[in-house]
Structure formats: structure tokens, C-alpha cells
Amino acid sequence: MVEFNTQNFRMWSIMGVNPCIWSIAFPEIITKKENVLALTADLARYSGMMRTQSKYPNCFYNFGIAEQNMVGVAAGLAMSGYQIFMTTYAPFMTYRCADQIRHCLGNMNLNVKAIGSAAGLSAGLSGNALLAISDIALMRSIPNMQIFSPADCTEAIKIMLEVSKTDNPAYIRFCGSTNIPIVYTQDYDFQIGKAKVLKEGSKILLAATGFNLVANALKAAKIIEEQTGISVAVTNFHTIKPIDKDYLKTLSNFELIVSIEEHSIIGGLGSAIAEFGIQQKSFPKQIFMGVEEKEHILGKRDFMLKECGLTPEKIADRVIKELENDK
Amino acid sequence: MTELEELEIFSNKIRKTALDMALSSGKEGCHIGGGFSCIEIFAVLYGKILNINAQDPLNENRDRFIPSKTHCILPHFASLMHRGFISAQEINSFHENGGLLAGHPENPQIGLEFSGGSLGMGLSLGIGMALAAKKKKLSYKTYVLLGDGECNEGSVWEAFMAAAQFKLDNLVAIIDYNNMQFDGNNDNVMSISPIEKKLEAFGWEVISCSGHNINELLHALKKEPHNKPLAIIAHTIKAHGIPSLENKAESHHASLSQEDYNFVINAMKEGIYGRV
Numbered sequence: 001m002v003e004f005n006t007q008n009f010r011m012w013s014i015m016g017v018n019p020c021i022w023s024i025a026f027p028e029i030i031t032k033k034e035n036v037l038a039l040t041a042d043l044a045r046y047s048g049m050m051r052t053q054s055k056y057p058n059c060f061y062n063f064g065i066a067e068q069n070m071v072g073v074a075a076g077l078a079m080s081g082y083q084i085f086m087t088t089y090a091p092f093m094t095y096r097c098a099d100q101i102r103h104c105l106g107n108m109n110l111n112v113k114a115i116g117s118a119a120g121l122s123a124g125l126s127g128n129a130l131l132a133i134s135d136i137a138l139m140r141s142i143p144n145m146q147i148f149s150p151a152d153c154t155e156a157i158k159i160m161l162e163v164s165k166t167d168n169p170a171y172i173r174f175c176g177s178t179n180i181p182i183v184y185t186q187d188y189d190f191q192i193g194k195a196k197v198l199k200e201g202s203k204i205l206l207a208a209t210g211f212n213l214v215a216n217a218l219k220a221a222k223i224i225e226e227q228t229g230i231s232v233a234v235t236n237f238h239t240i241k242p243i244d245k246d247y248l249k250t251l252s253n254f255e256l257i258v259s260i261e262e263h264s265i266i267g268g269l270g271s272a273i274a275e276f277g278i279q280q281k282s283f284p285k286q287i288f289m290g291v292e293e294k295e296h297i298l299g300k301r302d303f304m305l306k307e308c309g310l311t312p313e314k315i316a317d318r319v320i321k322e323l324e325n326d327k
Numbered sequence: 328m329t330e331l332e333e334l335e336i337f338s339n340k341i342r343k344t345a346l347d348m349a350l351s352s353g354k355e356g357c358h359i360g361g362g363f364s365c366i367e368i369f370a371v372l373y374g375k376i377l378n379i380n381a382q383d384p385l386n387e388n389r390d391r392f393i394p395s396k397t398h399c400i401l402p403h404f405a406s407l408m409h410r411g412f413i414s415a416q417e418i419n420s421f422h423e424n425g426g427l428l429a430g431h432p433e434n435p436q437i438g439l440e441f442s443g444g445s446l447g448m449g450l451s452l453g454i455g456m457a458l459a460a461k462k463k464k465l466s467y468k469t470y471v472l473l474g475d476g477e478c479n480e481g482s483v484w485e486a487f488m489a490a491a492q493f494k495l496d497n498l499v500a501i502i503d504y505n506n507m508q509f510d511g512n513n514d515n516v517m518s519i520s521p522i523e524k525k526l527e528a529f530g531w532e533v534i535s536c537s538g539h540n541i542n543e544l545l546h547a548l549k550k551e552p553h554n555k556p557l558a559i560i561a562h563t564i565k566a567h568g569i570p571s572l573e574n575k576a577e578s579h580h581a582s583l584s585q586e587d588y589n590f591v592i593n594a595m596k597e598g599i600y601g602r603v
Contacts, residue, residue, distance in 0.1 A: 058462075061458070061493075063485075063489055064488070064489070064492075066485035066488065066489065068447075068451070068481075068482040068485060069451045069454070069482055069485035069486045069488075069489050070451075071451070072448050072449075072450070072451020072452050072454070072455065072482065072486065073451050073452070073454045073455040073458065073486075073489065074455065075448075075451070075452050075455060076451065076452035076453060076454060076455015076456045076457075076458070076459070077455040077456075077458060077459050078455070079440070079452070079455065079456065080455065080456050080459030080460075080463075081387075081459070081463075082459060099445055099448075100448060100451075100482075103442075103444075103445050103448065104448060104452065107442065108433055108442065
């Protein structure tokens, strides 16, 4: 039984997300539930799956570097009564397998959870091909697909345990693997599709998602408040689809919403909020912080987050400038 | 009556229903070419091989049939009708807006295990079903019908690799090898030859036969290789037996003329079907 306590939160953060998924969450799922299988495409070692595999060898399949076949097989297994968790790097999971995911998982609404590791800017040093900065956009457009992006390692485990209770297809993305800052120091109630307010505020809302960025939004909020005296709220959108419309309905009194994500500013969390907001009679102005469509200087994730203006200081600067422009 | 004679009669029933469906689609037409290249394959599968029951369509141990090539709805829906999964009225809905059979639906209740249309996916699904049978220690078999043109898709070759890797001797791939794809002859567009040698090299048990010879198909489908998947290369003719469409790439999606319809009906009556 996984214990959610402060000591474990610290340990999980040090371990990094991959062991959290495959050594903490997955064993919990397969000991509670029958007919659950894990698939990978030659990433058993990288994902940390291998350790659990040696303990539960009958629950794992490796399909080699052939992701499209893996998704099709996942669909066939799901049609035969299995729940599937499958993983590879996010760009291969989503872009390469888009048609299989669209049709076999989305249209047929099958119980397959696709886990995209090294999403966002994680693999920047390896080149453009390894970036996954429009994976959310692609997955959002697929019917029945739920999309998750945890704020820290604890939330990654909570997402795994909660999605195992659902029958829909899901996409779970992780940006980065180790040195993930802790957002939650105390246990909390996680609900699929319910955004989590982390800091109350009244004028500006930082709406963030994902490893590091939710933590960065909390730091940025402090900087903005210190420098301007304006009240800033921070909300964690761990579920991007379905977006929490009930929560979005309560935002009309804010003056500014800032969406913050390790993703293209096209089609991600920011777009999901704006698609809702534009249909309201009154909804705050929104600015989109994420990866702009331009030629990026490539490098390690922390370097690229800086390049894209997603550090606490740069988030704060951008918001303060926006406030000055609006004066 | 011998098993062979029964299957000949069953194949004529399927063919007659497929002709009626094609004629009813009028000038709009339908997928005739790839449908009539596999009439006998369907006759043998649905007349003899597949362990399925319209009264118990979701039985966990039913055989699975995946129409990966998809352009075979004429014989497929006709087979389902003659096995009692769908009614004569329902079968006409295949080209009607909102019909039960519109748009290659997936609906195991009526015997449709997979909604095809995007080529190159069915064999992977079949692998999933065959792996599930092994894990659950169920005896059902999974049959996947692929088009030869479909074998241009890279994902099919990923699946060919995986099926052998997992030693799926409960999986059968049937390739409808009419040597014709949308833009013409396979060998001129993108050849898959020599498919037999390629699949053998991939670790499959391979049998070649005439896809219009019921006896040869029956023999091939009854083969039970040990520890490896079975591939049947069924050599066929596109729009087989239809005078103005036979062996023409244009038959892929075409309308059926009354003359062709009458010709095939008469040929079946006289027992000379296929000798155009």
C-alpha cells in the first residue's frame, strides 16, 4: 500500500519520476487489480520498468523499437479485457503513433494509458526530433482521450493510481525525470478533472501545469506580489482534458490569467482555457506562456526553460511588463 | 454432400448477396475489386473455420476475425448475414447515412471485431488478441485478412516481426494477393514480392495457394504450425469473375452494371463462375 506522507514525498522527489511510476505506482495497481499489463518499446531500462519486470515478469511486454505496433497490440489486448499501461518517449508515443492512438484508442475508446516520458523540452540536448512540445495539442484533439500532466512526483503516483480506476484511454506526460521539485508537502485530495488551487489570490491567476513549472509559478507569484503588491493566485492544472470548467467559471473577477506550460502556446493548457473563456460573456484577459514557434537554441532542459522564459524570474518579468502595458 | 460442395454453395450465397449489395449502391458504387477477390476466403472462414455463434457473439473463446484490409465489406457483411449476425434488411444499410453498417463499424455484437479503414493496424490488433488468448489459456484463434497493397505499410512489418517474436501459433494472417493496389499493379507501384520468402525470413510458416480454390484454402487454413504464426498467401484476382471489372485497378471502388450482375448470376447457375 502506497503511503502518502511527507517523508515519502521527499524520497519520491529524490528518486525521480520513472521509479515512482514503475516501482511505486504500478506494483500497487497490479497487486490490487487483475488483468493489468505494461508495454514498452525498448525503453524498459530507461523507464525503470526493468526492476519491476523481474518481480512480475508476466505483466510486461517489450515490442522493440516499433511503437506503432505496440499501440495496435495494446488495443488488441484491451479489446480482450486487459488494462494497458504503455510507455516510450513522448514524441514517439504521440507523433509517430498518432493514427493508431486516434483510431484504436480514441475512436474505439479503449482502456489504454499512454505514458510519454521526456516530454516538453526534456531532451533538448538531443535535438529537435526529441522535443515533444505539441503532444498535448495532438492528444487533446483525439476523442475520449484524457490528458494528465503532474506537478511533482507525488502527483505522478496519484495520477497513475486514479487512471487505473478508469476505462478511458489516457495520455500522461512527464517533463524531466530527476530533480523534480516538490509542490505538495502534505497529502491532498486528487480528483481527475479538478484543478487544484495552490495559492489563493484575487487579481492575477497563474494557471500552470507540469514538473517544475507549477513550482516556478508559485515562486513567480511571490516575486510579483513583492514587486507590485498585486494579489496573485496559483492553480495546478494536473488534468488538461477534461479541463475543469466548473473552476474556470469562477474566474471572471480576475484581471489577468497567465497560462504556463512546457508546451507550444498552440493547442495546450493555454488553448484549453481560452477555448472556454472566449465563450463566456465576461472572462479575464489571458497571456500564453510556453514554447513559442521559432527556431530554438537547443540545450539541456533547465537551459531551454530559461530560453523560453519559463523560470520564476522570467515569468514574473513578463507578467509585470504586461501589467505596465495595460496601464 | 461433401464439405467442399457445401462450401461451394456457401460461397455462391455470399457472392449473390455481395452482388445484390453492389447493385444496390447504384452509380455511387462500392469496393467491388477487393471484395470479389476474397469471396472464397470468406466462404471458407465463415463456412467452416471460424468458431463463432450469432446467439453468443461475445463468447470469450470465440475465434476473432480482423478485416484489416477493410475493402472487403461486401463478402464480410454477406457472410455475417448468412451466419445470422445481421438481417437482410440491415445489410442494405452499408451505404445509408446513419445505417447500422455505415462506415466500417466496430461492433462485436454483430460480429464486427474491428473498425478498419486506416490500413496497417489490424495485424497488431490481432497480435494483442492472440497474446491475450495465450495469457488466458483460451483456445480461440485470431485470423487477420490483409491486402497486398496494405503490406506497403511499415507498421505491418513491425507486426510481422512481433508475431514471430512472441511465437504466436494461434495467429493466422491471410494476404489477399490480387497484385493490384489503388494506382495499379503492385509491382509497378510498390512491390511486396517475394512475399513468401520475406515472411519465411521473418519467422512465419508460409503457405501459398489459390485464393479462389476452396479446397486449397481449406487445406491451408487447417494447418497448425508449432510455435510460429501462419501466413497464407492467397493468390487472387481483383473483381474476380466480373467481366468488365476483373483484374483492373479501377475496380477498387466501382459501380456494378446490370449486365455484369446478370452475367455472374448466370455463371453461378451454370456452374462456370470465374471463367470470364
